[in-house]
Amino acid sequence: MAEIGTACPVAVAYLNKNHKHSWIRSKFSELSKVEYVCNNIAESFNNWIKDTKGLQLDDLIDKIRQMIMVRMSSRKIIADRLQGNILPSVVKALHAKSRGLRYEIFRSGDNAEEKKGTYGYCFLVPARCGKHFIQAGSRNDFIGNPTLVPRTHPPPFYSLGTRHRRPVRRRPRRLSDELGESLLLGVAEMAILPDDYLTDVTKKGYVKEMEDQGKSQEEVAKAENCRLKGYLSICLSGVTTVYWSGAIATLMEMNKTQPTETFCLVLYLLVSLILMLVGVAAATFPSITPWKMGFAGLGSWQAMMFVLVTFHLATFKLHLKPMYSWISMVISSILVSTFWGICAQDPLVLHVLAKYVVWYSFQIAYGVFQISLFLISWLAKPCNCVKPLTYRVVAMYQATRGYLPVAPPFLPNDFLTDVTKKLYEKDNQGKSKEEVDKAEDDRLKGYLSICVFGLTIMYWSGAVAMLMEIYKTHPTKAYCFVMYFVFCLILMLVGVAAATFPSTSPCKMGFAGLGAWNAMLFIVTTFHLATFKLYLEPIYSLISLIISSILVSIFWGIAAQDPMFVHILAKYVVCGFCYGAYGLYQLGYMVVSGACSAGRKVCDGVNSMRGSLFAPNHANGLGFGL
Incomplete structure (x- = not known):
């Protein structure tokens, strides 16, 4: 202040005249106090109108006015669906x-x-x-x-x-109480099912979405045509399966022992064939077909069911009991039908039934969760051995973690950063919505082609004939393989549905990737079944199957990254392998360095001995120190 008074007395009088809060900021540094300054409202508005910034000023204002009108209309539609007085x-x-x-x-x-x-x-x-x-x-x-x-x-x-x-x-609060409450609130906040899940249950999800977005009739017709193309491809695949699967030959064999059941299955297959052909006609000529979406979706759903039924017919003799085949057929049909009703949403009756099945399933899951909370609280008691054992495992991990490098060796430093986030999602950050949708559509097309190829391999590879050969000597193993094939078949069909109708499929990338991954493992399994007799010992075939499946799964998790749990497991397996290789490298380095050190000590000892033997002795005049 003395320097300011000397240089400009008027400034000192001005500063003394005003309160110190008016000028105290002058004492702060001029450097930036934050990393960046961002107005989120302005950024959000700029992102909203980024596609219209190239227009003239009057056209831009008019376009923004129209966008605001559409947004207000969509919000009004959402608000009109509110029931009750509480949000x-x-x-x-x-x-x-x-x-x-x-x-x-x-x-x-x-x-x-x-x-x-x-x-x-x-x-x-x-x-x-x-x-x-x-x-x-x-x-x-x-x-x-x-x-x-x-x-x-x-x-x-x-x-x-x-x-x-x-x-x-x-009593004082325990760790079990906090754990139970945190898990309970976590499930409550997950919001797996929205509050309006059963609101307008008779209205399809993609129809409500298009109405909320205020799309025009042309955009609605284009979206329906895309769905009809998917229905058409699935119906044609089902009709082709009638001749590829050898269902008629299987029914001929069943007719010898079970004529009544065979007749019922023939009638069912006939109804399925009629519905698939109706679906083909509805999807091919949608402009003049009544209830085109319903008939096309019904035919596609029956094509899915037809694939399941024909596979169970082909493996009917491989089950330990005939009842097991019927139970497997019913359960797999219910699972695929439920996912089809949620994903494809055609026909409407199946969509409504699937919604109610999912709703009651989650209610049952909530009850199971309550029981699990009780078990967790019991396991967390001090008298139980689980809690001390858990602490010991964590302590051992912390102790061994100090001897390991911070970053995984031979890998990038950020390899495990945001491990639950896929790399292609990170790459899509900063891109427009159209570019992200295009990238996801390209991945879904790849998943769809792999799932369809896996379903084709099921009949081309002669997997059922291989299982018939194994059944003669190892009936239990053949039954286990049949159950695995049924599981793969369900997941591949689910993947086909998720990749064909991504706009209405829950977790579309996860289910599509899961189906494609199982298609890869199915191909590996069928090859090992075909070469089962060529191994010196049967156990060698099983070991080869496990190792090859693990290798393919690891590469799939790193490359495709769908589903998420395969991606995470693959990353941790790669990190564990790198840590193991690093440990072997350190062990080898220690062995080599120890051997080199011992060799140097031996050489030093030999040199010292040689020097003492051949050193000149000046006392006696001899040339050697002997």
């Missing part, structure tokens, strides 16, 4: 907070009730009636009644003559 996000949050709370309710009349909570408080609240009536143990205790939100302090009391009860002494 779904608020209902979900209240559900998550109200889980696991144990409240006991004692009604004293139509206007009041006593409620005892987990914190030992006993208070009276106004009773509700109608659809918001409070029931003990219900998840909806806190919805529609803000006074019932759980608190950690005593709630306000009503002037009804009640008194506050002294809190009950409880």
Whole structure:
């Protein structure tokens, strides 16, 4: 300040005149305090209008006005579907907070009730009636009644003559309690099924999506034509399977022992063939076909079922009991039909049934999750041996981790960075939505071609004939291979559906990649079955199958990166291999360095001995020190 006063006394008078908060920022450094300055609102708006920035100013303003109109219309459509007076996000949050709370309710009349909570408080609240009536143990205790939100302090009391009860002494919180609550809230926040999952259940998902986006009739017709092409290809594949699968020859064999069951299967195959042909006609001539999407989807679904049924017919004799074949056929048909109803959504009846099946399945899974929480809390008790053993394993890992390099050897430093994120997703960052969609479509086409090739190999490779040969000497092993083939067949069909209808398929990249990966493993398995008798010992064939499957799976996880769990496992296997190679390298280096050190010591000893033997002795005049 003295220097400023000397240079400019007027500035000092000005600074003293104003408050110090008006000029104190002048003492800060001029360097940047943050890495970047970003206005997210402006960036979001610029990204929204980036495709229209090249227009003239008046055209640009008019285009933005139209975009705002469409956005407001789509939001109005979404808002019109709201049921009730509470937002779904608020209902979900209240559900998550109200889980696991144990409240006991004692009604004293139509206007009041006593409620005892987990914190030992006993208070009276106004009773509700109608659809918001409070029931003990219900998840909806806190919805529609803000006074019932759980608190950690005593709630306000009503002037009804009640008194506050002294809190009950409880045990301290354990690790199991925190683990259970975190897992429970994690499942509640995963939002696997949206709140409006069963809203407008009779309306197809892709139809609602196009309506929400406000697409024109031309865009809707184009989207339907793309789906019809997928239906057509699947129907034609099913019709081709009628002659490739040898289903008629299998039925001829069954007719000798089970004529009634054979007749029923013939009728079913006839109905499937008719529906597939109807689907081909509906998908080929959509402009004049009534209910074109329904008939085409029905034919495609029957083509999927036909592939499953013909495979089970071909392997009917390989099951340990005939009933096992029927059970496998029913279960696999239900699984494929459920995924088809969720993914393809045609016909509408199958879509509605699949939605209800998925909904009730998740309800059952939630009950199983509650039971697992109880088991976790029991396993986490100090008296159990699981907890100390877990701590020991973690301690051993931490101890050995210090001897390993920070980054995986022979690999990039960021090889395990964001291991749960695929590399092609990282590469798509910064690209436009059209470029990302095009890249995903290209990958889905590759997955689709691999899945179709795997389904073709099932009949070309003669896998059933190979299993017949193995069944003569190893019936149990043949049955295990049949079950594996059924599993591969289901996953390949699911992959075909996910890759054909990606817009409505849940986890489209994961399911499509899973089907393609199983197609690769199926090819490896059929080759080993074909060369089963050429190995010196049968166990050699099994070892070769396991090793080759692991190698193909590792490369698939690194290259294709779908599904996610194969990608993560492949990365960790590669890291483990590199760490093992690094350990062998260090061990070899230690051995070689030890051998070199020992060799140097031997050489030094020999040289010293040689020097002592051949050194001149000047005392006696001799030339040697002897």
